[in-house]
Amino acid sequence: MPKLNKDSTLNITFVGIGLCLLCSAIISIIAIQLRSIQENNVVLDMQKKIVSSAGLTTVYGSVENAMSNIKTMIIDLDKGEIVDISPDSYELAKELREEGKYKFLSAENDIASIKKREKFSKVYIEYKDDKINTLILPVRGYGLWGILYGYLAIEGDFNTVAGLEFYEHKETPGLGAEIDNPKWKALWKGKKIYQEDGQVSLKVIKGSVLENSDDFVYEVDGLSGATLTCNGVTNLIAYWMGSDGFLNFINNLKEIDV
Amino acid sequence: MSNYSEILFRPVFKENPIALQMLGICSALAVTSKLYPTLIMCVALTVTVSLSNFFISMIRNITPSNIRIIVQMTIISSLVILVDQALKAYDYETSKTLSVFVGLIITNCIVMGRAEAFAMQNPPGVSFLDGFGNGLGYSVILIILGTIRELFGTGTILEYEIFPLVQNGGWYVPNNFFLLPPVSFILIGLIIWALRAWQKDQIEEPEFKMSENSPEIIPNPPPTPSSKGST
Numbered sequence: 001m002p003k004l005n006k007d008s009t010l011n012i013t014f015v016g017i018g019l020c021l022l023c024s025a026i027i028s029i030i031a032i033q034l035r036s037i038q039e040n041n042v043v044l045d046m047q048k049k050i051v052s053s054a055g056l057t058t059v060y061g062s063v064e065n066a067m068s069n070i071k072t073m074i075i076d077l078d079k080g081e082i083v084d085i086s087p088d089s090y091e092l093a094k095e096l097r098e099e100g101k102y103k104f105l106s107a108e109n110d111i112a113s114i115k116k117r118e119k120f121s122k123v124y125i126e127y128k129d130d131k132i133n134t135l136i137l138p139v140r141g142y143g144l145w146g147i148l149y150g151y152l153a154i155e156g157d158f159n160t161v162a163g164l165e166f167y168e169h170k171e172t173p174g175l176g177a178e179i180d181n182p183k184w185k186a187l188w189k190g191k192k193i194y195q196e197d198g199q200v201s202l203k204v205i206k207g208s209v210l211e212n213s214d215d216f217v218y219e220v221d222g223l224s225g226a227t228l229t230c231n232g233v234t235n236l237i238a239y240w241m242g243s244d245g246f247l248n249f250i251n252n253l254k255e256i257d258v
Numbered sequence: 259m260s261n262y263s264e265i266l267f268r269p270v271f272k273e274n275p276i277a278l279q280m281l282g283i284c285s286a287l288a289v290t291s292k293l294y295p296t297l298i299m300c301v302a303l304t305v306t307v308s309l310s311n312f313f314i315s316m317i318r319n320i321t322p323s324n325i326r327i328i329v330q331m332t333i334i335s336s337l338v339i340l341v342d343q344a345l346k347a348y349d350y351e352t353s354k355t356l357s358v359f360v361g362l363i364i365t366n367c368i369v370m371g372r373a374e375a376f377a378m379q380n381p382p383g384v385s386f387l388d389g390f391g392n393g394l395g396y397s398v399i400l401i402i403l404g405t406i407r408e409l410f411g412t413g414t415i416l417e418y419e420i421f422p423l424v425q426n427g428g429w430y431v432p433n434n435f436f437l438l439p440p441v442s443f444i445l446i447g448l449i450i451w452a453l454r455a456w457q458k459d460q461i462e463e464p465e466f467k468m469s470e471n472s473p474e475i476i477p478n479p480p481p482t483p484s485s486k487g488s489t
Contacts, residue, residue, distance in 0.1 A: 012322040019317075019329055023336040030340055034347040041350035174434045181425065 046167075050124055053165035054134045054153035055189065070126045070136075077121050080248025090122045092138070105244075112141030112232075112239035123249070124151075132156050132253065137246050141236025144228040146170035148179070148236065154193070158250045161191045161202070164233075176229035184223060192217045193241050200241045204230040265387045269395035271457065276399040277450045278460055281367040285359050286400055286446065287439040293416050295355045296404030302341045302360055304393025307369045310334045311389030315377040330373045335364045368392055403445050411436035 005011065044063065051057050051066040060066035072087040095101045095118040102116045124136035135154045140147050150166035164185060171177045178184055195201045201218040206227065209219045222230045239245055275281045282303075289299045313333050314321075321329050342360045345353040353360065363369065372392050377385040408414060413421035413430045422428020435441055454460045 006320055007322050007324065011320065012325055015317075015320060015322055015329065016325060019332055023332055027336055027339050027343075031343055034343050037347040038343070038350075041347065045350055045354075172434075173437050174432055178425070183426065 049165055049167040050136055050151055053151035053163050054126065054136050055163045056126065056134065066126075069128070070124050072122065072124055074120050074122055075249050077117070077119060077245070078248070080246075080250075080252045083120065085120065087122055090120070092118060092122075095120060109244055110239075111242070112236040114140055114142065114147065114239075117244065121246075123246075134162050135250075135253070137240065139236050139240040139245075141232050141239060143169060143171050143179075143232035144176050144226070145172070148229075148232055150236075152237070152240070154250075158254060159192050159194050161188050161193060164188045171226070171229050175223070176226040178223045178226060179229060179233065181223075184221070187220050190217070191220060193237070200238050202237050202241070203234040206230075262384070262387060265384060266391040266394075269388070269391040270398055271395075271453065272460075274395045274399065274453070275368045275371070275392050276396060276446065277453050279368075279371070281371055282396055283446065285362060285366060286396075286403060287442040289356055289359050290400055290403040290442055291407050291411060291437045291439075292355070293401070293404040293408045295352050296400050298345070298349060298352045299356060299359065300393070300397035300400050302345065302356075303363055303366065303368070303396055304390060306334065306337050306341055306363050307372055307393045307396075308386050308389035310337050310369055311372055311377040311385040312382050313337075314373045315380060315382040315385035318378050321378075326378065327374075330370065331364070334369050334373065338363045368396055399446070399449060402449060403442050406445060407436045407441060 047067050048057075048063050050070070051060075051063050056066040056070075057063065060069065073082050074085040074087050074090055075081065076083050096116050101120065102118050105115060105117055121138060123138070125132055126134040126136070133156050135156075135158065137152050137154065138149075139152045140149045142148070146169065148166050148171070149168040150164060152164050153162035154160065155162045166179055169177070169179065171179065191202055193200060193202045195218070201215070203219060204222050205219045206222045208221045209216060213219070241247060269275060273279065276283060276286055285299065285303075290296045310330075310333055314330055317329070338361060341363070342353070345356070345360060372389055376388045380388070405415060408416075409420060410433050413419060413423045413428075413432050419426075421430035424431050
């Protein structure tokens, strides 16, 4: 049997090309096989955050059940109207890249330090007996180390907070990252956003809120050692609940609802 | 038989890839702040190193020696991509935590080191065992790190509360230092110390010997120029 000369040019070419083809074929096949599961995971992960921000996971028992009662829609933030765009292909990062789909914010308007604001936003509405029960809005703003991305859920009166949940942030573990602490998140439920005159008054204060304080419903306990993160949370609520954020949309919803 | 178990268990304590060979330290620092992602990382690395050893050994007789590193890298990176894809599909949460570190198994020296040192000379079956053993050796160290760091950093083990935290009305103030990568360095150092106190043959010969502080070492003073010379 002739011994294979494994260092011949022919063999080098053969092994090199053969191995590359084989490996790429295997990877492609498996990647395609797994793609649908992976995409499903990404969607499910997002839905979990959305549903839990509104505290609906326990109400409906599962994320799937809750999502079947939630309608996803794209709105025009300036006009505050629902627009007829499919929400499935909407991606915030893509909107902020595409020319004409975002606007730059001037320094005095940019309360939440986000620099750019998208034209269209993707919101979620939970219906109960054909009435709006919860409105779930995507919010974001600068914390200490980076932008906090989250969902603010508001009850059907468009004033009471149902919950707040951040799905992406870079805050310090143990300090700023305590915004993920279930105990702190639970403090938000039942707080009011707007004062009688329509002013956004909900904020995170330093220290603990006094039970008998006049502003009890407008204040949330601060996290110790995380003043800047807490200011960031206050700012992003002030921005997104204001006229540059979702105020127009909320006003429109109120008119339809009444 | 004893030969096989020797191949499998030698890398766990006798020739541990992290503690003796000092390989794969990078990921040992990065992913061990919580135990669960650590376990997943251990599984990912063990699968990769076992299978890569197996496949590299299978084609070792036709692998041209001047492109062997490229061949090894191709196989290793293909396997890592597969592991990464599988993780994204079946454990999405953890894949987000591990993020780039699964992909970085490609550059983990243990995988490449075993391929070059063992799989190129041995048949597939034994190579697989060797890879698996090295994966175990890596895992043992990572699990120790992960357990200690999660316990002292967050007061939990696998998210199950061991020390009740002050934030939740308990007594334990979590030590954030344990969540930072440098603490792994210290812990790995302590593990190596313990391991070498137990297995004396792992102690390396010092590369340089410290010299004694004896008077002979001081060089003779240069001869002073004679003042009695003729002028």
